[in-house]
Amino acid sequence: MNAARFDRTQAVKHDAGAEWHHRQTVTHHEAVATRQGMDLHIRQLGKRFGNATALDAVDLDIASGELVALLGPSGSGKTTLLRVIAGLLDADAGQVLFGDVDATRLSLRQRNVGFVFQHYALFRHMTVAENIAFGLRSRPRSRRPDKATILSRVDELLQLIQLGELGGRYPEQLSGGQRQRVALARALAIDPTLLLLDEPFGALDAKVRVDLRRWLRTLHEQTGQTTLFVTHDQEEALELADRVVVLREGRIEQVGTPHEIYSAPASEYVFDFIGRANVLEGRVIDGRFRSDGHGFDAPTDVAAGHARLYVRPHDLAIVDAASGIPAKVLATHLRSGRITVEAQVESQARLLELDLAATPDADVPAVGATIGVLPRAWRIYPSER
Numbered sequence: 001m002n003a004a005r006f007d008r009t010q011a012v013k014h015d016a017g018a019e020w021h022h023r024q025t026v027t028h029h030e031a032v033a034t035r036q037g038m039d040l041h042i043r044q045l046g047k048r049f050g051n052a053t054a055l056d057a058v059d060l061d062i063a064s065g066e067l068v069a070l071l072g073p074s075g076s077g078k079t080t081l082l083r084v085i086a087g088l089l090d091a092d093a094g095q096v097l098f099g100d101v102d103a104t105r106l107s108l109r110q111r112n113v114g115f116v117f118q119h120y121a122l123f124r125h126m127t128v129a130e131n132i133a134f135g136l137r138s139r140p141r142s143r144r145p146d147k148a149t150i151l152s153r154v155d156e157l158l159q160l161i162q163l164g165e166l167g168g169r170y171p172e173q174l175s176g177g178q179r180q181r182v183a184l185a186r187a188l189a190i191d192p193t194l195l196l197l198d199e200p201f202g203a204l205d206a207k208v209r210v211d212l213r214r215w216l217r218t219l220h221e222q223t224g225q226t227t228l229f230v231t232h233d234q235e236e237a238l239e240l241a242d243r244v245v246v247l248r249e250g251r252i253e254q255v256g257t258p259h260e261i262y263s264a265p266a267s268e269y270v271f272d273f274i275g276r277a278n279v280l281e282g283r284v285i286d287g288r289f290r291s292d293g294h295g296f297d298a299p300t301d302v303a304a305g306h307a308r309l310y311v312r313p314h315d316l317a318i319v320d321a322a323s324g325i326p327a328k329v330l331a332t333h334l335r336s337g338r339i340t341v342e343a344q345v346e347s348q349a350r351l352l353e354l355d356l357a358a359t360p361d362a363d364v365p366a367v368g369a370t371i372g373v374l375p376r377a378w379r380i381y382p383s384e385r
C-alpha cells in the first residue's frame with residue numbers, strides 16, 4: 001500500500017510511465033478488480049490542488065465496452081480525472097466504482113487498470129516482447145502464468161498490434177507510432193479492468209495520429225475493452241469515441257455521442273470548442289433572435305435579452321446583399337478542398353467565415369464586395385458574458 005501511495009503522491013505527469021509499470025507489478029497485493037467488462041461509475045468526484053479546483057463534483061457513468069473520450073482544453077481536468085480513476089491520485093471527495101465494487105480506496109495495483117502515457121514509457125533495455133510480457137512475468141508466483149502461456153499471450157498481442165515480426169527489437173529501433181502500439185499491448189497484457197489512455201497520440205505527427213486513431217478504433221472493436229482516453233483534439237474525440245465527455249474547469253459541460261455533441265452542443269463553450277464557430281451578437285425579443293434587421297427562431301428556454309447565435313461556416317449561405325445580413329468580403333482562401341470566405345458584418349466584433357465547396361464552378365465573391373449572409377442552421381444561447 002505504501003508503495004502505491006508513494007507513487008500517487010510522486011506521480012509526475014509525463015515520465016511516470018515506466019515507474020508506473022514497475023510499481024504496478026512489484027507491489028504484492030492481490031488484485032480484486034480483475035474482471036473484464038465492468039461498468040465504471042464516478043460519483044461526485046472532487047480534487048483540489050491548493051487553490052485550483054481540478055475536479056468539481058464530477059458524475060459519470062461508463063458502460064462496459066464503451067470507448068469514451070475526455071475532451072477539453074488545457075487545465076480542464078482531463079488528466080486529473082484519468083489519474084483518480086487509475087488510483088494514481090487520491091480524490092478529496094467522491095467515489096470511483098468498478099461495477100458494484102467501491103474502488104475509491106483501492107491501490108492502483110488492486111484496480112488492475114492498463115495505462116498508456118503520451119510519452120512512450122517502454123523499458124529501453126527490454127525487447128518489444130519482453131516489454132509486453134513484463135506485467136505478467138512480474139506477478140507474484142501464485143498468479144503468474146507459466147512461460148508457455150506468457151509467450152503465447154505475447155505472440156497474440158504482437159499480432160493484435162500488427163507488429164508480429166518485431167518482437168525481438170528494442171524500443172529505440174521502432175517508430176513513435178510503433179512504440180505507442182507496444183505500450184498499448186503492454187497495457188492490455190494484464191487483462192485490465194479498464195484501459196486508460198492519456199493523450200496516447202499527442203507526441204506523434206499528424207499523419208501518424210490519424211492512422212493510429214483508425215487502428216485504435218479497430219483494436220477496440222476486436223477487444224471490446226472499456227477504454228477512456230484523454231484528448232484536447234476534438235476531431236480525434238469525435239472520430240474515435242462512442243461517447244464524448246466535454247470538460248470545463250473541472251466540471252462536465254456535456255456528455256453525448258459525437259453526433260449529439262456536434263449537432264446539439266449544450267452551450268456556447270461546447271459549440272466553440274467542438275468545431276469552427278461563427279458568432280452573431282443580438283437580442284432575443286418575443287421568442288426571436290434579432291440581429292442586423294433579421295430575425296431567427298430562438299428556443300423557448302432562452303430568455304429575452306442579450307444572446308448569441310452560433311453557426312458553422314458550412315451552414316452560412318451567401319445571398320444577395322438585400323436579402324441577408326450585409327457583410328464585406330475581406331479575404332478568400334483555398335483550404336483542403338474548400339474555399340473559405342472571410343467577411344465582416346459592420347456591427348459585429350468577430351469576423352465571419354463561410355465555407356464553399358471548391359468546385360470549378362464555385363461562385364466565389366470578390367474581395368471588397370458586399371454580400372448578404374444567412375444562417376441555414378444555427379443555435380442560440382443566452383449570453384454568459
Ligand SMILES: Nc1ncnc2c1ncn2[C@@H]1O[C@H](COP(=O)(O)OP(=O)(O)OP(=O)(O)O)[C@@H](O)[C@H]1O
Binds near residue numbers: 052072075077
Ligand atoms: N500536481 C499538481 N499540482 C498543482 N496543480 C495541478 C497538479 N496537477 C494538475 N493541477 C491543476 O489542476 C487543473 C487540472 O489539470 P489537468 O492536468 O487535470 O488538466 P488537463 O485538462 O489534463 O490539461 P492538459 O491538457 O494541459 O494536460 C489545472 O488547473 C492544473 O494546473
